[in-house]
Amino acid sequence: MSKKHNDKVEKQFTRTAEAFSEFAVRDSAEVTAEKVQFARPQPDTTALDVACGPGAFVLALAPKVQFVCGIDLTAEMLRRARAHQIERGIANACFERGDAEQLPYADISFDLVSTQCSIHHMPKPELVLREMVRVMKPEGHMLVIDPLGPESDAKFELHNRIEIIRDPSHTASLRLTTYLALFDKLGLEIVSQGVRRRHRSFNRWMLRAGLEPGDKRYQDARRLLEDSADGDRAGFSPQFQEDDIQIIHNEGMFLLTRRAGD
DSSP: OOHHHHHHHHHHHHHTHHHHHIIIIISOHHHHHHHHHHHOOOTTOEEEEETOTTSHHHHHHGGGSSEEEEEESOHHHHHHHHHHHHHHTOOSEEEEEOOTTSOSSOTTOEEEEEEESOGGGOSOHHHHHHHHHHHEEEEEEEEEEEEOBOSSHHHHHHHHHHHHHHOTTOOOOOBHHHHHHHHHHTTEEEEEEEEEEEEEEHHHHHHHTTOOTTSHHHHHHHHHHHHHTTTTTTSSOOEEETTEEEEEEEEEEEEEEEOTTO
16 A cells, blocks of 8 residues: 555554454454354464454454464554453464555465455555465465445445545445456455345444544534435435434455466
């Protein structure tokens, strides 16, 4: 990533590390367990989780594999991941700092390479996925999980506009069709695929980004979301509940391997 975007990502996630860490690690055990099961880990698996954040997936995966490493750009996220690791007494994991576009690992190093809820922060998602393919063993697997943008151009633009107001490090939630084209271009075939409708509180979603009702970005995002409700013009399926709004993120889950012959 460019230094400018790296700085934007680090600033956002350093500022929101406490809230992000609390919600990602403490409050989503069932979702994390679902993702681990979807990855089909084996006892002899060596794994890498790219853009690991506070380490929720790494620490949930560790008991199922031989060894797992998490890599992230933000030092504060890694500090919290290591603290969670110590709390849980997990020995077969490590956390390292690095850029997803230039992974500091040799070719064909890992049986499983994963990333969750990070591609929408990447200015060059193809480059990140290509790096993940590079460090994946020939018979290995790649796990990609990320919110999906709407297929409609108008919905796609407004959906991502709201996301960027909430979090300036957001680049774009890609369409399902975009992911499928990228996987094909990189010589990957899908082993398993699913879309999960993740229900979220708007207020809590804002808090996870460090925003409260008095903040201008909160107000701007909420106004756009409320204005989009008629006809669901932003693809969030909003439902109003007193002072909150229930929204939905359609989350794509893909388990991939190298296409035969590539």
